[in-house]
Amino acid sequence: MKSEKQKKTKYGASALLLVPMYLTALVLVLGPLLYMVYLSLMSRGEVWGFINDVTLDNYVQLMEPLYLNTFFASLKLALLSTALIILLGYPFGYFMARLSSDWKRRMMLLIMLPFWTSSLIRLYGWIIVFRSNGTLDQLLMFLGVTDSPLRLLYTYPAVVVGMIYALLPFMILAVYSSAEKMDWRLVDAARDLGASRLKAFTSITLPLTMPGLLSGIILTFIPSMGLFFIADILGGNKIVLVGSMIQDLMTRGRNLPLEAAMAVVLMAMTSALLWLYRKISRTSKLEGLV
């Protein structure tokens, strides 16, 4: 403590630059997060709020089928979306890295453009596509694939498409940024030495782009657990996810400690994933972010 003070006097007024950042980090981020953990250990109040009485009941209550099923439904959707995003996004990032630098720049702009438009508005476009007698129905009927409207809006596939659409750019950018740094001569060398195309890919390209792929998984999986508005808008009220559940319970404010426990569990999962990522890739930097 003393040495810190000495340092502060040594650096003089410059240390003041740090004050707002330190204050916001401690008071507005760490404080509220700790408060939530504290809340999750409290008992539920009679009508609203909580009683100062330490208990693990909230965590036990989360084991009830109602909550467990919602949790697994969210996990399933997140895993499915992430898997499809890998399938679509990995080749995209990979092919993009092989383009000429002019095309790379153009591609980047084209990807970023919709990414920066309002996420709600992009979802709205999918309502037009999916709604009964909407663009997709009309196209399919015109092509003679179906002869009556499919009514795809408010179905599971519509939600999955919405999730992919919202999160695909993260994967593309992450894979692209690591594929771009790759030394492609290694692939040529492997091919010259007689490796098949598949062998060269699995033994050279895949390991070298792994950091990007992992970072992309983190960047898509973590938000996908919480993006409740996609399921809300494209799935109607049929698909209940952890996110919509928290939001619903929270706005009605009926059981604060229970919701806090839910958030702590989600938080712990997120931190575990980030920790795993750091372990595997030996860096805390997420590829393709900023």
Place this chain on the structure above:
Amino acid sequence: MKKKRIKLSGIYLAVILFLTYVPILLTVVYSFNASKLTSVWEGFSLKWYQELLRDRDLREALINSLILAVSSCSAATVIGTMGALGMKKVPLKTNGLIESISTMPMMIPEIILGMVFLAAFSLVGLPFGMTTLIISHTVFCIPYIFMMVRARLEGMDQSIEDAARDLGAGPFRLFWDITLPMILPAVLSGMLLAFAMSFDDVIISLFVTGPRTNTLPVKIYTKLKTGVTPEINALATIMLAVIVSALLLSNFISTRKTRRKVRDI
């Protein structure tokens, strides 16, 4: 053989990009549709734009969103830039820890952040509304600016600052004449990013907004939940136009910057 492979990958890129733009293009096209139904085209009309202009609720929400984005983005810019500068000048042991705490809002799902803020604000008894919105948006905007500025500071040539100091420049002179111009592009692009994030945020705003303060995304969200109004098409098109121009502007600034860099060499 090789040529064919390139072609296939090109087709793949084009198809995915096309699918990305389909919903956006449809929104724009249908904003000019005379019919209320999004499935039939009944000719060109600016009806929905007129209706939009008449909608007082939406206008109020737009003003709220602008106030919110401008104030939280400015506050975050000051705090984030000061923090990045301070951490470089004053290498405290705790800096790393504070950095990971302040960048946490980027890493955790927004829904948790919204919840955490809601709980914290009700604890201190802050009334929900513009104040709570500004505080929470500022907190999640800080990491974007901080990381941009820090990356720029890391790549900065220290000798220029040293030279200025040796030539007798005081700390303020040093900041205004040397440091600020050098970090300005990073500050501006961070600000743009933060502005876009704040202006687009639904999840956190839904949690911390009061019953009487609507932001534009919150308003759109409630409208989309209840049903489809072609008005939203028009609104989407306008927002799209604004965002595209902002993006092109930032692109213009950054290409000018690189051009200047090339010229300097």
